[in-house]
Amino acid sequence: MTDPRPDVDLTAVRTHLTSALLSDALDAQGLRHQCLGTGLALLDPTRVLAGYAFPVTIQRVYDVPAEPFRGLVAALDAIGRDEVFVTATHRAADIAVWGELLSTVCLARGAAGAITDGLVRDTRAVRELGFPVVSAGTIPYDSMGRHEIVAHGVPCVVDGVRIERGDLIVADSDGVVVVPQAVAAGTVRAALDKRRGENAFRRAVAEGMSATEAFATFGVL
Numbered sequence: 001m002t003d004p005r006p007d008v009d010l011t012a013v014r015t016h017l018t019s020a021l022l023s024d025a026l027d028a029q030g031l032r033h034q035c036l037g038t039g040l041a042l043l044d045p046t047r048v049l050a051g052y053a054f055p056v057t058i059q060r061v062y063d064v065p066a067e068p069f070r071g072l073v074a075a076l077d078a079i080g081r082d083e084v085f086v087t088a089t090h091r092a093a094d095i096a097v098w099g100e101l102l103s104t105v106c107l108a109r110g111a112a113g114a115i116t117d118g119l120v121r122d123t124r125a126v127r128e129l130g131f132p133v134v135s136a137g138t139i140p141y142d143s144m145g146r147h148e149i150v151a152h153g154v155p156c157v158v159d160g161v162r163i164e165r166g167d168l169i170v171a172d173s174d175g176v177v178v179v180p181q182a183v184a185a186g187t188v189r190a191a192l193d194k195r196r197g198e199n200a201f202r203r204a205v206a207e208g209m210s211a212t213e214a215f216a217t218f219g220v221l
């Protein structure tokens, strides 16, 4: 399996960018539906999660299979440095798809974080590990006998947003934005430009410039 990834500086993304700036840069290209829905939050909202999507496909099961977690361990053994484990559950409300041990494996492999539209568990331990995780909430239920991972590295859809392996995915206290790999480098450049414009706008209005003049001068808001 190839390990596609766009040519972006993840440290610059984590240090200088936000999901909002990236969303603005996507809007400017006509890509106006690249954010996941509301209610998804980082366990530690002071962090920024930025990396390359590593989506998995899950299947609901209603019994413990003969070989439980076969697809899960294969996916964990395949995730690479700076990748983000993405589990689309269609907002399943009765499974924890992520926890402490999965976080520990991913940390050891250099992965950047995990994102799900479902639920997670072991949250105190995951917070202590410092591994960035986004979810819709928590529940103690194990995934064993409730879902199995049946593929990894293939596209998924979360809240109507298609996510492919290698897409840039960024989460912060505002939410989650998905930047398609093909436009990632240009979008990061545009978002850094917008940040410079916002910095100039902020300084000018703090010093008394009117909003009308600041918008006319810097072209951002």
Ligand SMILES: O=C([O-])CC(=O)C(=O)O
Pocket: 096, 097, 098, 099, 100, 101, 102, 103, 121, 122, 142, 143, 144
């Ligand atoms: O079993 C699971 O699916 C999640 C879990 O508890 C862990 O990673 O520790």
Ligand SMILES: [Mg+2]
Pocket: 099, 100, 101, 122
């Ligand atoms: Mg656990």
